[in-house]
Amino acid sequence: xxxxxxEEVQKRLTKWQNEDLYMHQEMTTxxxxxxxASTFVKNAKIRYSLGTIAGEGPYRVGLKMEDGWxxxxxxxxxxxxxxxxxxxAGHDDKGRLVVCLMLSxxxx
Amino acid sequence: xxKHNHVLLVLAHPDDETNLSGTLAMHIHQGTPVTYVCLTLGxxxxxxxxxxxxxxxxxxxxxxxxxxxxxxxxxxxxxxMWGYHDKMVEFEDQALLAHRVKETIEELNPSLIITFYxxxxxxxxxxxxxxxxxxxxxxxxxxxxxxxxAVAFSxxxxxxxxxxxxxxxxGEFFEQKKGSFFAHRTQFQIMVGFHNDDQELRxxxxxxxxxxxxxx
Numbered sequence: 001x002x003x004x005x006x007e008e009v010q011k012r013l014t015k016w017q018n019e020d021l022y023m024h025q026e027m028t029t030x031x032x033x034x035x036x037a038s039t040f041v042k043n044a045k046i047r048y049s050l051g052t053i054a055g056e057g058p059y060r061v062g063l064k065m066e067d068g069w070x071x072x073x074x075x076x077x078x079x080x081x082x083x084x085x086x087x088x089a090g091h092d093d094k095g096r097l098v099v100c101l102m103l104s105x106x107x108x
Numbered sequence: 109x110x111k112h113n114h115v116l117l118v119l120a121h122p123d124d125e126t127n128l129s130g131t132l133a134m135h136i137h138q139g140t141p142v143t144y145v146c147l148t149l150g151x152x153x154x155x156x157x158x159x160x161x162x163x164x165x166x167x168x169x170x171x172x173x174x175x176x177x178x179x180x181x182x183x184x185x186x187x188x189m190w191g192y193h194d195k196m197v198e199f200e201d202q203a204l205l206a207h208r209v210k211e212t213i214e215e216l217n218p219s220l221i222i223t224f225y226x227x228x229x230x231x232x233x234x235x236x237x238x239x240x241x242x243x244x245x246x247x248x249x250x251x252x253x254x255x256x257x258a259v260a261f262s263x264x265x266x267x268x269x270x271x272x273x274x275x276x277x278x279g280e281f282f283e284q285k286k287g288s289f290f291a292h293r294t295q296f297q298i299m300v301g302f303h304n305d306d307q308e309l310r311x312x313x314x315x316x317x318x319x320x321x322x323x324x
Contacts, residue, residue: 052199060232062199069196 001077001089006053009078012086013051013061016103020047024102025072043107046070058090061101072101109134109276115142116218116254118209118241120197120233121150122175123295128222128259129182129288130278131316136183137281143186143216145209146175147237150295152194157294167294174292181287188212198236202243205236209244218254221245225258225319228265246323257318272317279314282306286313 026040048063048070063070074090081087085108090099102108115135119125125132125144132142151168162170172189179187190208192200213221224238238258245253257274266272278285286309289296 050199050201054198054232060198062196064196064199069193069199071195071199 001079001087004053004057004059004075004078004088006055006057006059009053009059009061009086009088012080013053013063016048016086017051018047018049019105020045021103021105022046022107023070024108025070025100027072027099028097030096046103059088061088070101072099074099075101109138111138112140112219114216114218114220115140116213116216116221117142117144118147118221118223118237119144120147120224120231120237121153121194122146122148122171122178123150123292124234125178125182126285126288126292126296128316128318129178129285130281130313131222131276131318132182132184133281133284134276134278141186142182142184143188143212143218144179144184145188145190145212147190147192147197148194148233149175149189149191150194153295155295162294170294171292174294177291178288181291182284195233197233197240200236202236202240205240206243206247209240210247213244213248213254221254221256222318223256223258225260225265225269225321228258228260228262228269230262242321242323245321250323253323256321258321259317260319269319272319274318274320276316276318277314278316279310282310282313 022043023046024042028038029036046065048065050064052062054060059075060073061075075088076091077089079087085102085104088101089097092098112135117125135142149168150171153167156162156167176187221241223241224234226235226238226242229235229238245256260269
């Protein structure tokens with residue numbers, strides 16, 4: 001994982017506009033927060049017409065779909081794996097994962 | 109305060125108008141029509157009232173009613189809810205959004221537009237809203253551009269922008285402003301609940317501050 005280069009991420013997001021994709025999205029406060037909360041969706045099938053990364057770090061991503069939206073805020077790191085998986089993650093100042101958004105043409 | 113022929117207000121969320129509702133009421137009192145374009149329904153808000161009176165599904169409709177009630181209190185008769193999704197304004201096609209604002213300007217021919225100051229308004233929806241309005245006004249010939257009064261509240265904004273050049277005394281319109289705030293009962297109960305003392309609210313709410321946007 002490396003720090004987000006928003007231009008590179010934007011290129012990847014643009015390339016996959018109007019393609020059938022699998023998405024993994026999660027967010028967690030960790031189990032020791034005063035109000036522990038977390039959520040994830042694994043391998044939801046999505047297709048977006050407009051995908052944008054915004055902000056100056058931490059970054060936000062919005063994917064506009066025919067009937068709705070995907071949104072993630074607080075993203076700091078990214079990777080594009082040899083298996084063509086786009087991984088976007090937000091880590092806090094202690095390196096812990098807080099938020100994650102992943103896209104791939106194959107299931108995770 | 110200078111009399112305008114028409115005021116166009118472009119903001120992002122129901123309740124964004126509350127902090128400038130005294131100014132809006134003043135324009136209406138002077139006989140100036142006010143059109144309020146509210147880009148979203150604030151459906152991703154975290155506040156659901158206290159006690160909780162809304163949920164994720166009901167929140168947009170409740171906030172729509174709150175907004176209508178707020179406008180009624182202020183005297184705004186032309187409220188336009190454009191229905192963009194809360195938090196997602198910056199991810200819409202920005203040229204298209206600016207174009208829509210431009211069409212509205214051409215339709216109404218306002219002499220004053222009130223919106224967020226891009227770069228100084230904190231929330232990404234506010235920023236995208238202000239940017240779209242400025243882009244729309246910039247696309248007009250210089251001599252036909254309306255005045256833009258922008259609201260700014262990011263930390264340290266005065267160090268960069270200088271002090272606000274427009275300060276409206278709105279104490280006379282306290283009841284309208286109070287009505288606007290209290291209409292948004294899912295949003296402000298926590299903040300205002302323990303400030304029911306009119307004297308204190310009057311003191312806090314008597315001035316509204318704007319910066320005239322400087323086009324380059």
